[in-house]
Amino acid sequence: MSDSARMLVANLVRSHGGFARRRDLLVPGVAPRALASAVRAGILVRPRRGLYCVPEVPARQQHAALHGGALTCGAALVEHGVWLRDRPEPCILLLDQGHALRREECATPERFHHRADAPRFGLDDPVHALGHYLRCAPDAEAIACAVESCLARGLVSSAELALVARGASRPVRETVAWCRATAGSGLETIVRLALSDAGVKARSQVRLPGVGVVDLLVGDCLVVEVDGRAHHASDDGYESDRRRDAGVVLLGGAVLRFSSSQVTCEIESVVGVILAAIGRGMHLSTSSFGSPPRPAARVGRHAAFHIADSE
Numbered sequence: 001m002s003d004s005a006r007m008l009v010a011n012l013v014r015s016h017g018g019f020a021r022r023r024d025l026l027v028p029g030v031a032p033r034a035l036a037s038a039v040r041a042g043i044l045v046r047p048r049r050g051l052y053c054v055p056e057v058p059a060r061q062q063h064a065a066l067h068g069g070a071l072t073c074g075a076a077l078v079e080h081g082v083w084l085r086d087r088p089e090p091c092i093l094l095l096d097q098g099h100a101l102r103r104e105e106c107a108t109p110e111r112f113h114h115r116a117d118a119p120r121f122g123l124d125d126p127v128h129a130l131g132h133y134l135r136c137a138p139d140a141e142a143i144a145c146a147v148e149s150c151l152a153r154g155l156v157s158s159a160e161l162a163l164v165a166r167g168a169s170r171p172v173r174e175t176v177a178w179c180r181a182t183a184g185s186g187l188e189t190i191v192r193l194a195l196s197d198a199g200v201k202a203r204s205q206v207r208l209p210g211v212g213v214v215d216l217l218v219g220d221c222l223v224v225e226v227d228g229r230a231h232h233a234s235d236d237g238y239e240s241d242r243r244r245d246a247g248v249v250l251l252g253g254a255v256l257r258f259s260s261s262q263v264t265c266e267i268e269s270v271v272g273v274i275l276a277a278i279g280r281g282m283h284l285s286t287s288s289f290g291s292p293p294r295p296a297a298r299v300g301r302h303a304a305f306h307i308a309d310s311e
């Protein structure tokens with residue numbers, strides 16, 4: 001098989017969106033043996049009998065095709081660049097009446113979703129994938145991370161979000177309604193949600209004069225930074241963190257920094273420290289160092305408990 005014939009076949013598959021059935025490829029100029037030859041040469045992949053894709057199609061989409069469907073739910077969101085708290089379940093989307101082609105060799109058993117307008121193969125769109133994830137995610141925190149990441153990346157609009165959340169359970173709809181498009185990272189979402197559960201309101205991505213944008217602001221001047229290791233471990237990140245901290249202190253505020261593992265593994269302790277700081281009035285710009293703690297009742301319904309614990 002000549003190189004030009006191979007290119008013709010590969011481009012034909014790409015023009016079908018990365019996947020094509022055998023019958024779509026047997027056009028004038030392409031003989032059946034050309035398909036087999038292209039597979040042997042690594043120009044095409046055959047996920048299952050009668051179905052071909054180009055090798056750049058991600059492995060999870062190829063695996064979904066092996067089962068006879070498209071990738072959806074959390075696994076599809078990750079391919080769209082969405083940040084999820086947990087490694088996603090391998091969820092596969094089938095047409096309404098479709099049956100999954102079971103495979104003995106699968107290490108992880110897949111979950112299957114059905115939809116009338118499902119794409120036949122490949123990747124589900126972020127709006128529908130999020131709709132499935134709202135019903136598949138294990139808890140409110142996982143949902144909030146997915147929704148805020150979708151909103152922040154502009155993958156899903158507020159109107160589309162309202163549409164896909166319609167019909168979900170009441171707690172899920174409440175979590176969705178709480179979400180904002182301003183979250184700078186999933187870690188930020190986790191802290192803001194935990195604070196919200198403790199009765200404390202925090203604002204995401206607030207610009208402070210002379211400092212820049214901070215991750216979270218509690219009250220007037222308590223800054224909470226929760227970014228991951230990658231930025232803050234770099235030389236530039238290390239320098240700029242110290243400049244920013246000094247800027248916050250000069251404004252009369254305070255900075256609390258938490259690592260990604262503290263946020264993901266010890267969120268109760270993180271919230272406890274923030275509540276203790278609030279209990280000392282560190283979130284109010286009128287506070288001065290050494291003044292007695294403010295009454296806990298001012299900061300939320302669980303504050304008294306945490307502050308009593310920490311002192």
Ligand SMILES: [Zn+2]
Nearest residue numbers: 073091111136
């Ligand atoms: Zn799912």
Ligand SMILES: [Zn+2]
Nearest residue numbers: 063103106110
């Ligand atoms: Zn499988």
